[in-house]
Amino acid sequence: xxxxxxxxxxxxxxxxxxxxxxxxxxxxxxxxxxxxxxxxxxxxxxxxxxxxxxxxxxxxxxxxxxxxxxxxxxxxxxxxxxxxxxxxxxxxxxxxxxxxxxxxxxxxxxxxxxxxxxxxxxxxxxxxxxxxxxxxxxxxxxxxxxxxxxxxxxxxxxxxxxxxxxxxxxxxxxxxxxxxxxxxxxxxxxxxxxxxxxxxxxxxxxxxxxxxxxxxxxxxxxxxxxxxxxxxxxxxxxxxxxxxxxxxxxxxxxxxxxxxxxxxxxxxxxxxxxxxxxxxxxxxxxxxxxxxxxxxxxxxxxxxxxxxxxxxxxxxxxxxxxxxxxxxxxxxxxxxxxxxxxxxxxxxxxxxxxxxxxxxxxxxxxxxxxxxxxxxxxxxxxxxxxxxxxxxxxxxxxxxxxxxxxxxxxxxxxxxxxxxxxxxxxxxxxxxxxxxxxxxxxxxxxxxxxxxxxxxxxxxxxxxxxxxxxxxxxxxxxxxxxxxxxxxxxxxxxxxxxxxxxxxxxxxxxxxxxxxxxxxxxxxxxxxxxxxxxxxxxxxxxxxxxxxxxxxxxxxxxxxxxxxxxxxxxxxxxxxxxxxxxxxxxxxxxxxxxxxxxxxxxxxxxxxxxx
Amino acid sequence: xxxxxxxxxxxxxxxxxxxxxxxxxxxxxxxxxxxxxxxxxxxxxxxxxxxxxxxxxxxxxxxxxxxxxxxxxxxxxxxxxxxxxxxxxxxxxxxxxxxxxxxxxxxxxxxxxxxxxxxxxxxxxxxxxxxxxxxxxxxxxxxxxxxxxxxxxxxxxxxxxxxxxxxxxxxxxxxxxxxxxxxxxxxxxxxxxxxxxxxxxxxxxxxxxxxxxxxxxxxxxxxxxxxxxxxxxxxxxxxxxxxxxxxxxxxxxxxxxxxxxxxxxxxxxxxxxxxxxxxxxxxxxxxxxxxxxxxxxxxxxxxxxxxxxxxxxxxxxxxxxxxxxxxxxxxxxxxx
Numbered sequence: 001x002x003x004x005x006x007x008x009x010x011x012x013x014x015x016x017x018x019x020x021x022x023x024x025x026x027x028x029x030x031x032x033x034x035x036x037x038x039x040x041x042x043x044x045x046x047x048x049x050x051x052x053x054x055x056x057x058x059x060x061x062x063x064x065x066x067x068x069x070x071x072x073x074x075x076x077x078x079x080x081x082x083x084x085x086x087x088x089x090x091x092x093x094x095x096x097x098x099x100x101x102x103x104x105x106x107x108x109x110x111x112x113x114x115x116x117x118x119x120x121x122x123x124x125x126x127x128x129x130x131x132x133x134x135x136x137x138x139x140x141x142x143x144x145x146x147x148x149x150x151x152x153x154x155x156x157x158x159x160x161x162x163x164x165x166x167x168x169x170x171x172x173x174x175x176x177x178x179x180x181x182x183x184x185x186x187x188x189x190x191x192x193x194x195x196x197x198x199x200x201x202x203x204x205x206x207x208x209x210x211x212x213x214x215x216x217x218x219x220x221x222x223x224x225x226x227x228x229x230x231x232x233x234x235x236x237x238x239x240x241x242x243x244x245x246x247x248x249x250x251x252x253x254x255x256x257x258x259x260x261x262x263x264x265x266x267x268x269x270x271x272x273x274x275x276x277x278x279x280x281x282x283x284x285x286x287x288x289x290x291x292x293x294x295x296x297x298x299x300x301x302x303x304x305x306x307x308x309x310x311x312x313x314x315x316x317x318x319x320x321x322x323x324x325x326x327x328x329x330x331x332x333x334x335x336x337x338x339x340x341x342x343x344x345x346x347x348x349x350x351x352x353x354x355x356x357x358x359x360x361x362x363x364x365x366x367x368x369x370x371x372x373x374x375x376x377x378x379x380x381x382x383x384x385x386x387x388x389x390x391x392x393x394x395x396x397x398x399x400x401x402x403x404x405x406x407x408x409x410x411x412x413x414x415x416x417x418x419x420x421x422x423x424x425x426x427x428x429x430x431x432x433x434x435x436x437x438x439x440x441x442x443x444x445x446x447x448x449x450x451x452x453x454x455x456x457x458x459x460x461x462x463x464x465x466x467x468x469x470x471x472x473x474x475x476x477x478x479x480x481x482x483x484x485x486x487x488x489x490x491x492x493x494x495x496x497x498x499x500x501x502x503x504x505x506x507x508x509x510x511x512x513x514x515x516x517x518x519x520x521x522x523x524x525x526x527x528x529x530x531x532x533x534x535x536x537x538x539x540x541x542x543x544x545x546x547x548x549x550x551x552x553x554x555x556x557x558x559x560x561x562x563x564x565x566x567x568x569x570x571x572x573x574x575x576x577x578x579x580x581x582x583x584x585x586x587x588x589x590x591x592x593x594x595x596x597x598x599x600x601x602x603x604x605x606x607x608x609x610x611x
Numbered sequence: 612x613x614x615x616x617x618x619x620x621x622x623x624x625x626x627x628x629x630x631x632x633x634x635x636x637x638x639x640x641x642x643x644x645x646x647x648x649x650x651x652x653x654x655x656x657x658x659x660x661x662x663x664x665x666x667x668x669x670x671x672x673x674x675x676x677x678x679x680x681x682x683x684x685x686x687x688x689x690x691x692x693x694x695x696x697x698x699x700x701x702x703x704x705x706x707x708x709x710x711x712x713x714x715x716x717x718x719x720x721x722x723x724x725x726x727x728x729x730x731x732x733x734x735x736x737x738x739x740x741x742x743x744x745x746x747x748x749x750x751x752x753x754x755x756x757x758x759x760x761x762x763x764x765x766x767x768x769x770x771x772x773x774x775x776x777x778x779x780x781x782x783x784x785x786x787x788x789x790x791x792x793x794x795x796x797x798x799x800x801x802x803x804x805x806x807x808x809x810x811x812x813x814x815x816x817x818x819x820x821x822x823x824x825x826x827x828x829x830x831x832x833x834x835x836x837x838x839x840x841x842x843x844x845x846x847x848x849x850x851x852x853x854x855x856x857x858x859x860x861x862x863x864x865x866x867x868x869x870x871x872x873x874x875x876x877x878x879x880x881x882x883x884x885x886x887x888x889x890x891x892x893x894x895x896x897x898x899x900x901x902x903x904x905x906x907x908x909x910x911x912x913x914x915x916x917x918x919x920x921x922x923x924x925x926x927x928x929x930x931x932x933x934x935x936x937x938x939x940x941x942x943x944x945x946x947x
Contacts, residue, residue: 478842496823496842551887551936558855558886561829561836565814568831575770579715580673584631 015047029179072142074127077506082535085460086506087467088120088129092499095120095131097145097506100465100483102536103491104543110145119502123161123168126461126507128191130159137170139191149194153187160214162222163264166191167241169216169225171202186215188225188244198244203230219262220313224288226269228257236260236271238288247289254284258305263338265313268294272305272318281305283318283334285343295343297334312365314339315387319359324352331356333371335387348385351375358414366420368440372411380411382425384440404445408434419463422486426468429455435468437488447488453478461508465491472499614896615653617922619646624916626668626903630675633908635692637678638922639666645680647692650907650914653924657695661688668709668764672716677738679719681707687721689742698742705729709764712738713771713788718750720774720788722765730754731761733774735788753791759784763804768830769813775830777804781820785833799826799835805845805861811852811908819848825859827885837888843877847903853910854932855885860901860915880904880915880925884936891936896923 001010018024024046031044045053077086084099086109095115098106116131123130128139128148136152137159155174162168168189175183178199185202189195205211216225216239224247226238235251260271267288275281280298283305287294299305301323308317318334333348333356350356355374362368367387372380382404410430416423425436433454437446451468453475459466469481480495481503494500511518521528577583620640627638629650636650645659645666664684671678671692678690683706689699701707701721709722719738725731734749753774755762762784765776773794774786781800786793802821809816815836819825825848827837839848845861862878878900879893899918906913912926 496840554886562814565829565831566812569769569812569814572770576714579770581715 025179072144072146072148074141074148075509076143077126078508083462085462085465085508087460088122088502088504088506090116090120090501090503091497092501097129100460101539102465103483104539118157120504121159122504122506123165124163124507125165125509127165129506132156132159149191151187151189151194151196158213160216160218161191162218162225162241163220164222166222167197167218167225169214169218171211171213171215173211175201188216188239190242197242198239217260217262219267219288220264221267224262224267226260226262228260228271234273236269238269248291252286252291255279259307261307261309263313263316264309264311268313268338270307270309270316272307274302275300283307283336285316285336285338295336295345297336297345299334303329306359308359308361308369310361310366310369311363314365314367315361317359317361317369319356321356328352331373333359337387357412360414360416362420362423362440363416363418364420366416368420370414370416370423370425370440372414372425374409378409380409382411382436384438384443408432410434411436413457415457415459415466417463417466417486418459418461422463424457424466426454426457428457429474433468435484435488437484437486439487449484449488449490451482454482456503458503458505460505467503467505469500469503470495472501612926612928614894614926615924617648617653617655617924618920619648619655619658619922620644620920622665623899623918623920624902624922625666627905627914627916627922628669628671629905629908629914630671631673631908632675633911635671635675636905636914636922636924637669637671638916639669639680640916640920641665643682643684645669645678645690647678648922648924650924659688659690659695659697661697662686664706667707668711668722670711670719672712673714674716677716677742679710679712681710681721683707689738689745691742699745701734701736701747703734708762709766711766713767714769715771718771718788720765720767721749722762722776725755725761730757733762733765733776733786735774751788751791753786756793759796764807766807766809766816768809775807775816777807777818779803781822783807783818783828783833795833797828797833797835800824802844806847806903808847808849810850815850817848817850817857819845819859819861821845823861825857825883827857837885839883839888841877841881844900846901847915849904849906849913850885851906851910852908856891857883857885858904858906858913858915859883860897860904862897862900862918864900878917880913887936894925897921 001014004011018027028044028046031042034042036042086097086099088095088097093114094111096111097109099109100106117134118132121130128141131138134155136150137156138147139149140146141148151170153170153172154176156170156172158171160169168191170187171185175185178184182201184199186200188197190197202215216227218225222241224238224240226236229235229237232253234255234257235253236257237251238247240247254271254273256276257271257273260269262269268285269288270285272283280300281302283297284293285295299320303321303323306319316336316338320332320334322330324330330352331350331354335346337344350373356371357374358372360370369385371383373383374380408427410427410432411425413426413428415426421441423438423440425438427434431453433450433452435449435451439446453470454468455471455474456469457466464486466484467481470479472479478495479500480497481500482490483492484490620638620642622641625639625641627636629636634650636648637645639645643662643664647656648654649656662682662684664682666680666682668681669678675692678692680688685702685704685706687701687703687707687710688697691698703723705726706724707721708724710719712719717738719736721734721736723732732755733753735751736749739745760778760780762776763779765774767774771788774788776784778784781802781804782796782798784793784796800820800822804818804820806819807816813830815827815829817825817827821844823841823844825839825845826835828835839859841859843862844864845859848857848859850857858880860880878897879895880901881890882892884891897917897919901915901917903916904913914922914924916922
């Protein structure tokens with residue numbers, strides 16, 4: 001450091017020139033804040049920042065208080081007097097939000113051209129609409145659908161909200177460079193503060209495979225987020241919000257761990273790790289944050305496992321594929337009752353080489369699940385299972401209730417009503433577009449319908465309506481959607497919407513009513529339905545009247561037009577007759593069927609009858 | 612009633628037309644033949660054999676004596692309906708796309724394609740009463756200017772006061788048949804005009820277009836009156852002479868058909884309400900796009916000709932004539 005000749009002490013500063021700006025950046029990061037001793041700290045900054053420091057006033061002035069701004073009512077859409085639901089739709093470049101009016105014309109709320117550059121996504125409680133842009137995502141909400149935040153993340157492709165909408169996690173295929181030179185794909189955000197919390201690197205998917213998403217799994221209370229990592233032979237990393245540090249500053253070592261899933265109702269994770277050598281494969285339940293293993297189930301010769309939680313966390317289902325012999329595979333389902341003591345487990349075995357194509361739990365705390373199996377090519381069997389009370393049936397607690405076989409190998413999609421009970425089994429993204437409407441309470445196939453080539457199925461948040469759509473992103477003709485009731489009745493058929501791309505129902509938060517209150521409403525349902533039926537009747541008769549009035553007006557207009565044109569037509573009659581030689585109008589009336597009888601004698605012979 | 616299936620053509624139908632009384636049905640096809648049928652039972656009476664290319668259009672005169680056919684072989688033929696004898700032949704060199712008798716059967720128009728450096732044009736020829744006196748010279752040739760796309764179909768207006776033509780780009784143009792001047796042109800369609808049919812009294816006309824719609828225009832003012840939307844290219848549209856109905860047919864392009872099932876091709880004939888622009892009924896049957904449709908001149912039924920080579924002859928059930936649409940009274944107060 002240069003010395004002050006007068007005081008024989010260092011001047012306390014110096015300038016260093018580096019060959020490249022990267023070197024300068026590194027030096028600043030390394031030297032800034034370095035403690036030389038107890039009372040001396042080194043400060044390093046870039047030369048071009050000096051101007052910034054020069055302008056700092058010597059006297060502290062407290063910042064002025066910001067005036068209070070009334071924020072938008074974020075739950076305004078729930079105050080609709082008839083509790084109608086909304087959907088967002090993308091048609092061409094235009095994003096619009098509509099209110100569902102059943103079979104009547106929906107009401108348009110907002111419509112903006114080029115609102116999003118890719119697709120739209122609602123936050124899990126329906127508060128925000130997310131739009132995707134090359135610069136990042138924007139979220140919109142409130143009665144006027146104003147911008148509620150912007151998260152800059154170049155070429156962002158996915159967003160994953162925490163269940164309570166406090167945080168969100170975004171992923172971009174295009175990594176950005178962190179100050180220390182690493183390439184990161186993931187950013188975790190605080191939504192209300194509009195702030196970046198932490199960024200992460202993400203493993204790249206293999207060539208030709210879709211990137212796994214979500215990579216981070218949120219716990220039900222937004223407190224933790226977990227992921228599996230291949231570091232050190234396999235670890236589960238759990239980060240704590242909002243500071244985004246590792247839980248207890250260390251990750252959980254689990255060799256070869258493949259996937260982790262949070263219980264939807266408590267801070268418990270389920271994960272599985274394939275065995276190696278003589279070690280068996282294990283499905284494990286672990287409590288967080290104390291990291292206590294509650295249950296482990298060991299399995300052998302496992303090829304793959306997928307974990308499915310029931311949405312209240314009562315049951316966990318593990319779909320297991322095992323090697324039976326070298327050439328044959330066997331699938332089974334492992335069921336865990338997570339709310340019961342010792343977490344009892346049971347197994348449903350399927351015959352060898354029967355492929356389980358899909359499994360889905362009944363939502364809204366239901367105890368049923370649907371399994372689609374493919375025993376042979378071109379056949380899909382739908383199985384309905386019901387979890388029964390363990391006291392009632394000691395030996396076996398899951399009951400196979402119904403089975404239906406179809407010879408349609410396209411049936412791949414299980415789409416449960418969000419309120420449970422009703423379930424669609426559909427050939428989504430397939431040619432036939434068959435949709436089966438099931439009532440699982442009575443194991444009844446309500447009806448089988450079809451929406452050709454449909455690419456999407458979406459239930460409204462109340463489970464009363466379902467929309468099937470043909471998206472322009474996948475199929476380039478017949479784009480449009482059909483609105484069905486839960487029982488398969490068509491309410492609206494809009495099968496010719498050019499460039500229809502997406503229809504997303506706005507979710508609703510959980511009901512604030514307690515179970516007792518809900519039971520009371522169910523008991524007095526008749527009193528309530530009366531009110532709603534009257535309203536429905538009023539709406540539909542009004543609509544009918546409008547249609548008839550419109551038609552009468554059109555008809556009157558047409559008759560007036562016809563009378564006018566016929567007048568000039570009749571005026572030209574002499575000319576017409578001279579041109580054609582006959583009057584076409586008179587002649588047409590005169591035309592009568594003439595019956596001509598022709599008798600032709602072919603042969604005439606006479607025979608004398610002898611008596 | 613079950614339709615009568617006429618299997619007399621080996622290749623896709625291009626045009627079918629009833630004669631004035633509706634007892635005969637004429638059909639043209641890509642198999643180079645034109646046929647004539649009894650419309651009430653579908654019996655074939657005869658074949659007009661002589662063309663050497665697809666017959667794109669035909670027209671029969673007012674008294675069902677003579678038939679004009681337009682063919683891709685560059686010729687336009689005049690036939691005697693009764694005998695099937697070829698009376699005259701115009702050699703236009705380039706494909707002939709459309710042909711139409713003028714009212715009174717003294718004149719006809721012939722639409723030629725723009726090929727081999729020739730402009731798309733409408734030729735107006737005089738038709739001699741005695742066909743031995745017939746000459747090949749045109750009275751007037753309307754050459755379509757370069758800034759307009761080519762004419763695909765044309766027909767005469769009431770009292771031969773004008774000629775209305777449909778163009779490749781969807782334009783509808785009106786021409787003076789005496790001077791050959793362009794009176795007016797309107798562009799509402801965004802796709803090729805496939806068909807153009809006059810109402811029975813010629814007070815309005817219906818156009819069918821590849822842009823999935825059919826339109827109605829007023830003949831006198833050329834005002835656009837109605838639009839009928841479907842989800843497939845419309846190849847033909849024909850108005851009912853007695854009710855406010857319009858039959859529309861079309862379907863997925865022939866090119867895309869091999870990859871779609873009949874259900875997705877939407878090969879149904881659809882009946883629309885002419886005033887309300889709403890679909891009333893669909894009639895299934897063809898397994899290829901419908902290329903041409905004709906309403907029976909007395910409104911008793913309609914015929915459709917498809918890419919599949921079949922003609923389907925529909926006769927309405929009695930219930931059709933009693934059928935009443937909401938908001939519509941059955942009385943024929945518009946005088947038709």
